[in-house]
Amino acid sequence: MSNNAISEIVKLKRKLYVELLKLVKSGDLTAEISNLSKKMITKDTARYRCCEFKERAIFEERIKAVLGFNIAENSKKSLEELAASLPRWQKKKRIVEVIGKACDSCPIDKYLVTDACRNCVAHKCVNSCPVKAIVVIQNKAYIDQDKCVECGKCAQACSYNAILENERPCSRACELDAISSDSNRQAKIDQKKCVSCGSCIAACPFGAITAISDLIEVALNLFAEKNNLAVMLAPSFLGQFGHQQSAAKVNYALKKVGFRLVREVAAGAEITAAAEAEELEEKIEFNKTLLSSCCPAFKKMVENEFEELSALISKTDSPMSVTAAEIKSKTPELKTVFVGPCTAKKAEALKDKNVDYVLNFAEMLALFTASNINLAQINEEEELNDAGQLGRQFAYAGGLQQSLKELTASDFKCRQLDGLGRLKKELYLIRANKHDYNFLEGMACSGGCVGGPFSMINQNLAKKLVKEFAESF
């Protein structure tokens, strides 16, 4: 799903995080926020749009998202007004949102004939089309879009590669067909289908889709030195904070930046695994199937599209939820901040009273940068010993399945799949009762959480580091 290559658009977003955080730190957020777009986008900065004014208008929408406001509902409000109203009183309505101004309304037609068409004699395209959608007009093949069924046979048949597959990157990335276009041909997300997996955010080359962030809210708490924040590190955090930055150092640095408590979500994962194993034993006894519940995007997809199967989803709370509940039961005044590579967790947190904020790794690193803390220059460490292998290996695909095998006494067959598209196919099989296993581990991102849309490093490397860390316990 992610390839973590850092594009200009990703850099711009991260620079924005740092600049906003600096304003929060100095206490000038409300006063300076309306000047920020002018300061960061000048006539001389690299420009991707028609003029700097459009660029700034888009930039201001991005700022709103980082402040934590839904863009569509707050389009008329000024940045100053929004910044002054923090901490936010309105609940976020959704996590993944299109920035209308930034969407470039890419072509909707999936197959297009380009100028490379030579109007050859063979006309392989016309012959290959099963619905007779291709005609030759004015010396060039032409696809009648009303007839086209988007099978792609013409593109394969053409000897000149003159027919282009041209799907919008966002809708290609969305395996649940949640993205369509509105009357302005701009991308529109069907919130009934969207599971907030974040693939479209990573896919859009214009950066027109964004997640509504908790960053500024966290920073307001942190920089006011309220000492009321607890970090929950996703099991996939190894290596995400920089090359050769150990878990112990990350722990130390997080406390140095002002977090009171640091807890591995892997600790919650151990509890989740144990509870899920119990549930599984029961299912095995009656030869029924259990679906994993720790990936919120997978869980949401089952609920959205396979209502009749939602009873099969494990009733066990997710590792994040368990960890947060544990922190709150011990120290109720703490606010919990989950840090991970995931957007779907942001959506899950909206419904979980124990999880106050969710950040991704880049947002957390921006917090370090704005606080002038460079992990590479820190030598101190503080051991992190919250969990063992059974919890830590949740970070990669197959890890949960492995933990359950160890925790379950009886023999059972299981299956592990990653990627929402593949999972969807599998769910059709389960619905038709054409499966032969008692447990399905579903992870929306390919490779599991280490391959999440906001992972900072190559997923193979991330998996290796997580494994080492899990085995070190």
Added chain:
Amino acid sequence: MSKNILKICIGTPCHLMGAANLLESVEKFDCKLRQKIELKTSHCIDNCCDQAPVAEFNGKVYQNLNPEKLYKIIRENIK
């Protein structure tokens, strides 16, 4: 044979802007090129954190890099 020295900054600001991409790209260089380079990491080069990611090749500092830029710089300046 004198080695070419490539230092990539792995400080937090550089990591935020894609130092991991640079490190990964160096490992993907073809063998002949990779052999000529001695890869080191640095905690901070020149304090130019707002121009991240930063790397130093044979004593010269290059800012605002991406894997493609880095590859070109190395190709052009390799001994």
